[in-house]
Amino acid sequence: MSGGLLDRVEVEADEEPDLKVEETTVSDTPISEDVGGSMEGLLGRTFTAILATIIVPFFLVMWFDEYIPVSLNALMPLILLGGAGVSWFWLGLQNPLEQGNTAIMSGAIVVLVALMLAVTPTLLGTVLTGSMSFGGIEASDDGSEFEVKIRQNGGSGSHDAVVNIVRNGVSVYDSTHTFSIDKSDGLGDYGLFTIPVDSVYSGNALGSSGGEYTIDVSIGGQTWSNTLDSNFMTRTVTEGQTDVTPVFIGEGSGQSCDDGSVRCVSGVSLSVWAGLESQNSPLALPWANFNFTASMTGPSGTIVTYPTVEVSMTSASWDSEGGLYGDGTAIMGDEGYAILQLEGDAEQETLSIVSRDMWQGDEKGCYTFTVTITQDPFWGEETVTASSEHSFQSQDGSETWLPGC
Known part of the structure; x- marks a missing residue:
């Protein structure tokens, strides 16, 4: 019996399930x-x-x-x-x-x-480095020089540019400029050098006797050729012109003549042109510097001598002599034609005139208005003179002022 009990215990012990232990692992x-x-x-x-x-x-x-x-x-x-x-x-x-x-x-x-x-x-x-391109040419505001711009894709350093400028087949400028790629803008890095206009200029680029300026810029093995702005390189006055416009009072004007004439001259408006020759009136030279004097003579000699007018890039100035000759400043050539209406001591019919009282012009006959133009030596040493003749007469109680004598 004991043997059987022991056998049962052993069997039950053998049949007990194994205990499983769950292990916790760390990932x-x-x-x-x-x-x-x-x-x-x-x-x-x-x-x-x-x-x-x-x-x-x-x-x-x-x-x-x-x-x-x-x-x-x-x-x-x-x-x-x-x-x-x-x-x-x-x-x-x-x-x-x-x-x-x-x-x-x-x-x-x-x-x-x-x-x-x-x-x-x-x-x-x-x-x-070395991949360069021509960046263009720009004129300075005062017209005294122009800038040559060279662009480079990256890099820096100093470079030598050999510059040669030719006009009408003749070299007028040959020089080497050292510059650095030390500036940048929205288009990339660039360097520049400047050339004074007076070191290049040898005559107008435009006009009958003109010739274009061609510039060659060489850096290393690269060369760029361009033409300088012809307007910028046209500085020499080649033609002058004058005109006298009479202003009348009397019948129909609301003003009477002092001598009882039906119609009489109360003054004259003096106009001067100075610029580049053309088929009509001289063309404006916006970059030119020059001076001119103007005078009007009559049968007995000079009756009006206008103060010297100095013109610099269309800006004209002169001594107004206290208002006797306008306000002393004006613009000459802002509309394409190089005309300046000389200001006087009075205004009539929207014109500034030299009144008859200034020149006491009672004498009838031939009147000549003359302008003499001189220039800065850089732009040309020649003097340009122009004049116009006008016949001042009286007939049937009315005065007339007609072109020609």
């Missing part, structure tokens, strides 16, 4: 691999962060640098460091070495992109 998955759910997800977020916080700000600053008061060299490292820091924070990176391979790869990409952008300007300057 070794890095934090960075959980973000985004996969390596592809984190890498996608990495490129998005780099684009938004590093690449876009970098190129925006590069493009609009001319509008930013801070130096680009000082600003760019801050942009790249700040962008890399924002990307690092956006991606949840702390110490990638403790966050797994994906985090290490993501952090390495951020750093690599920032470094590549940091050296981009230097690489461009090294690779593209």
